[in-house]
Amino acid sequence: LSVSILTAQKWQGGARGGRPAVCEVSGIVVDSISGKPIEYASVSVLQKDGDIETGGVTGSDGKFQIGEIEPGKYSIKIEFMGYESQTLSDIELSFRGTIKKDVGEIKLSLVLLEMEAVNVVDDRPVFEFETDKMIYNTSDDIISDSGTAEDVLNKVPMVTVDQDGEVALRGNSNVKILVNGRPNRTGAGQNDVDNIPASLIDKVEVITSPSAKYDPDGMAGIINIVMKKGKYEGLNGSIRVNGKNNNYGDMGDMNGFTAYGNYKTEKWNFYTSYNLNNRVRNTFGHRDVEVRYFDIEGTPQDTVPLYSFLFNNESDRFGQSIKLGSDYSINENLILTGEVNYKVHLRQGIKNQDNLRDADILTLEKDGDDNYDVEGYFEIEKTFDNPDREFNFSTNYDFAVDDEIEILPLIGDSTILNENMNGLDIDVSYKHPLNQDTKIEFGYDGRLNNNTETMDFQLTDSNNNTFLGVNNFRYKRDIHSFFIEYNQKLSESFSIKPSVRYEYIRKNIKFKSDIMEEADTESIPLYAEILNSLQDSVYIDNYTTLYPDLHFTYNINEKQSIQFGLSKRANRPGSGGHGPGTRQIRPYPRDVYSQNFLFLGNPFLKPEYSTQYEVSFKSPIPMGFAYANLYYHQLENVIEWYNDNRYENSNVLTFKNADSGENMGVEFFFM
CATH class of the missing domain: 2.170.130.10 (TonB-dependent receptor, plug domain)
Incomplete structure (x- = not known):
């Protein structure tokens, strides 16, 4: 922050030669481009030798009037910060000629400074x-x-x-x-x-x-x-080391290292980062399930305790990733971006179920040493002289291998999980201004997933009866979407933005179970019973969905506004075909060694939809900013858990679609 203080002064000339100082000079000083008056410009009346005779400053209207000047020949110099000074020569004041001289309008021109480079770093609000x-x-x-x-x-x-x-x-x-x-x-x-x-x-x-x-x-x-992405000229970078300490681990268990850098020239911008992270996670809790029976009149009959256990899960997690990327500016309106990411995430942990009625269960989990995830990204960004016009194309391919082994150390059983994940994303969009207040944008999104999962399981009971097999699961989903968005500013205070999206989705789910060695379902009741009840199946589903949307904004003043939004959202079961969301559609449980409590997916689940209405208000308040939001959501095909009662003496949770639901709330926060 720089502050310049201009002090207005007026010099009174003395009677050097004894002649009366009765002459006067006046005029007006303006900006040469805008024609606006310049206040506080310095006006000096100079003698032939350059010494100051007298002077003054301009007023708010840019005018000056300097009196009490002796007759003679003078020069007048006008100066103001940021402007080129101007000198008027041969100004003659005399009794016989001109006593009062109006020099008229004086135009000052801005000074342009030449510098090698200027970097302006603007602080943003949090x-x-x-x-x-x-x-x-x-x-x-x-x-x-x-x-x-x-x-x-x-x-x-x-x-x-x-x-x-x-x-x-x-x-x-x-x-x-x-x-x-x-x-x-x-x-x-x-x-x-x-x-x-x-x-x-x-x-x-x-x-x-x-x-x-x-x-x-x-x-x-x-x-x-x-x-972050490097955007400053030359070579920039940073290195950070961190550590954490809590009740579950010290800095030797929880630490990280991050290195980041970029090098930017006129045409190229190279950026890279490396991250290493060690973490500890500990979760614990309990689960109690009872079954209560009622007669036809609703009178309680029997209460049967199903099971009760405490659980404690501890895991050590290691992750590292490296990113290499580059931007190339073909010209000031066309930029190409390429990026490669390589990631490794490993986990090793212990899961302990302390069953209060049955034997305890202790399992060890370890990720495969060869797990990795590689991602490639390419983008073309084309801008135009009009900043509201833009074309963008991007494609992203991701491939990941995720292997895991789960072991029952007291018995020697083990289950090996292998996942291969393929994902391809394609995005094309074009924005075009119809006029100064109206814009339109349209585009295409493609989300193509093809994931496979193999589970090689082994179960042995106390009588050494063994149940062996391999479960194969494939989830293939293609989503093709087209959207159009219209944005119009109807006035200085009111704008409207309707849009619509059309989607075509094709799903292909396959399941096959190969039992290598049968088991007595009396000795290994739950998991064997579930697999024996399943049939090899292929589920194919094609459907389309329309997503309408409407937003408008009313600006009460420069800093206060009200927004309204109407939109439609979806909860697609199975997510992208990997991670925790897959348990919603996987027709068999992955947690093989849980005796009584399992999640069983439902491949026939329909998407859950939400029509959402929102009104929000934002305004500055003393010492901060306030935001308030009122929302109401209408839900359709709600996905919820429910108990599958086909399996006695066990708690098997699966998923189903409910008819409808609603969600509402009010939010308020300030900062």
């Missing part, structure tokens, strides 16, 4: 509010520069992260998490973000009522984590 999103600028919040993305998200209003790392928006964990606008693939599931170092995050965008241009998956909305 929180920003736009028409359809809230932005948390984590790179401008020094207390959010350590830890992982979980620590960052816990600082974002409306967002919570529980002890299991589950991210929720407005208390709903069905939220779509993106990284740089692309589906999150940084961890075991699409909502697993603890492998993202906080120091590499530039900002977090929260969109609770997305328009139809966005993928509708995620009932609660969208959280987009935007990573």
